[in-house]
Amino acid sequence: MNRRKFLHRTGWMAAGSCLLPAFLHSCKKSEWQQEGQFQGEVLIVGAGIAGLYAAEMLIKQGVSVQILESTANWGGRTRAFPNAPESIKSAELRTLKGEFSILHDLLRDQNIELIEKTGSELYYFTGAINTEAEANQNTFFQDMLQTVESLNTFDSADISAQTYFDAMDVSTNVASIYTVLAGQVYGTSADRIGAHGIANQYQTWSAGIKEYTITGNQLTDAIETALSSAIATVRFNTVVSSINYSGNKITLQDADGETYSCDRLLLTVPLNVLQSGAISFSPPLNSSKENALSRLGIDMSYCALFKLENALWPAGTTRITGGDLVPSFELTNDGWIYAEVTGTQAEVIASIFGDPLNIIQTQFDQLYPGAINQITESAIHQWQGSRSYDPVGVGAAREALAASINSKIFFAGESTHMGGHHGTLHGAMETAVRAVTQLLSSNPS
Ligand SMILES: Cc1cc2nc3c(=O)[nH]c(=O)nc-3n(C[C@H](O)[C@H](O)[C@H](O)COP(=O)(O)OP(=O)(O)OC[C@H]3O[C@@H](n4cnc5c(N)ncnc54)[C@H](O)[C@@H]3O)c2cc1C
Incomplete structure (x- = not known):
């Protein structure tokens, strides 16, 4: 989810918006495009x-x-x-x-x-990888989803998404999934983003779904x-x-x-x-x-991309969410794995002695033991300011x-x-x- x-x-x-100036696409001539200006x-x-x-x-x-x-x-x-x-x-x-x-x-x-993006997602919590259908039957997971959803209409005094989560008393078993849905998707971790910011982005978004x-x-x-x-x-x-x-x-x-x-x-x-x-x-x-x-x-982030000889996940899986240090990995059918880590999690990785790429790959290996031995190529990039x-x-x-x-x-x-x-x-x-x-x-x- x-x-x-x-x-x-x-x-x-x-609502559809038509912001592209007329000379670059098919919208009608925009008002701003007046002749004889600067x-x-x-x-x-x-x-x-x-x-x-x-x-x-x-x-x-x-x-x-x-x-x-x-x-x-x-x-x-x-x-x-x-x-x-x-x-x-x-x-x-x-x-x-x-x-x-x-x-x-x-x-x-x-x-x-x-x-258009299609496919299914996997969720790692309580020590196991769950399909979307399995996760949806779990009460902790459902509570967590509702908490994420309620952020979209948050209108009290501003607090971080993490403080909000703590106040809702949701099980910490699903905390790392929450930090993806209420943090990493916005370019940071849940302890850094404000609930107002999430609600505002949700309510003003006009590019379509x-x-x-x-x-x-x-x-x-x-x-x-x-x-x-x-x-x-x-x-x-x-x-x-x-x-x-x-x-x-x-x-x-x-x-x-x-x-x-x-x-x-x-x-x-x-x-x-x-x-x-x-x-x-x-x-x-x-x-x-x-x-x-x-x-x-704006946070520092690590982007890592690596390929396994063979995909270890069911065909059609696009993401596994729920790791601690690396909260989610994007997956493809031909064995590519992409991770973007930012916010507090990225700073923890930076503080650990060792190669950040190896740390990220080791995190994946905890989800799929033996994966690290199958890596055929990989790359990492550190952004000083990601989003x-x-x-x-x-x-x-x-x-x-x-x-x-x-x-x-x-x-x-x-x-x-x-x-x-x-x-x-x-x-x-x-x-x-x-x-x-x-x-x-x-x-x-
Ligand atoms: C890892 C990652 C993944 C992303 N994935 C997506 C995605 O899938 N979909 C999506 O919609 N968005 C995504 N984004 C966000 C998107 O890429 C950015 O919002 C967008 O590219 C920003 O464009 P910009 O022109 O504002 O800034 P930038 O692309 O950062 O351009 C600013 C330029 O200024 C230059 N510059 C900096 N300092 C100086 C200086 N002193 N003098 C001269 N030049 C300077 C920089 O080198 C850079 O080329 C992602 C961002 C990151 C980091």
Whole structure:
């Protein structure tokens, strides 16, 4: 029973949205696309999906754009394993969330076959692997599901999802399944995410309830074709380290001392980059921005992918949930196993002496003894910031983060999504639409 099934169960349906500008898909011409607007020089920091999508829109409007990207690759977090060999990259699976999204339309326009997620799940608790039917007959499991479901309408004083679980007095036998459904699916652990954040995301989500599986290569190939003009503008290996917006022009400096200047700046770097102070601002960011940065959450995470000679689970199984340190593993019929560990669990792994990949594989071996001896290839990647989430007391931090500075510096990227789609690919693209709309009609004070 995953979040999607909860949505189905409760009869929740989202209204379709048509956010994609007319020149990139089939929606009617959007209001924001007015002629004769801003024509100055724009710099975009970050060549993830938000930065690329914003650049493509601006180029189509005749605006001069360049993207500055710190790494040697475009795409940012569109890849879980950006530095892995091809065999790993082609095995990586991504989830396209929702049938009403810019990304859905972009992939469809690129003739990508979108395969709806199907299959069954397994649950590990009380020392045994249970099928979904077996788990559903268990009272602890049912209580836990109801607790997860009730988070969607939580409206009392904000508490963490874990505190909520403890208050509901649910059996700890199913606690690690809870931390997946009320934590890891949001990019953190249940002790870090706020109940308000979960309820807000549930209630504002508008991308629809379907989920599709695509491979990492399908995603990046489609982006490469659809956003080719944007990719052509990327200056790689350019780590922006300071931004001066005190004058008419905005001046940027990179880690090698090179300077760049523009009329408008669009920042799409991940939340953790802004939180770390790796980019200095002159004048400094105001208290509203600083406050927003301190209230939003983003965790370090480990992504591990490994293959067994033969699948040890029944055909059609897509996930096993319920381990302690690694709360869930995604599974495929041809023996691939994918684990993403974040939040408290990731920090525990980091604190243990030993290779994190081996620790994750050993956890899997506890579910399927002997599996570790069957591994034919594997990869791990550590993300310093995986996906933003709403900690307890987040308030209107995303709105404050997304606000422009003097209509000169604009903010996009998944962490600036204000409608529940943060932490997703399509959400990052939607922030690009919002920021480009603001930028094109900007009138600096
Ligand atoms: C492991 C993992 C799995 C995920 N799985 C899914 C999924 O299946 N489905 C889904 O919808 N979403 C998924 N997400 C979330 C999704 O990938 C992100 O929300 C989205 O890619 C974020 O895009 P972005 O453009 O906002 O940021 P990013 O992709 O992070 O782009 C920001 C760019 O800025 C660059 N940058 C950083 N600092 C600087 C600097 N100082 N100077 C210049 N450039 C800089 C970075 O290198 C990066 O390229 C996943 C995320 C992770 C981490």
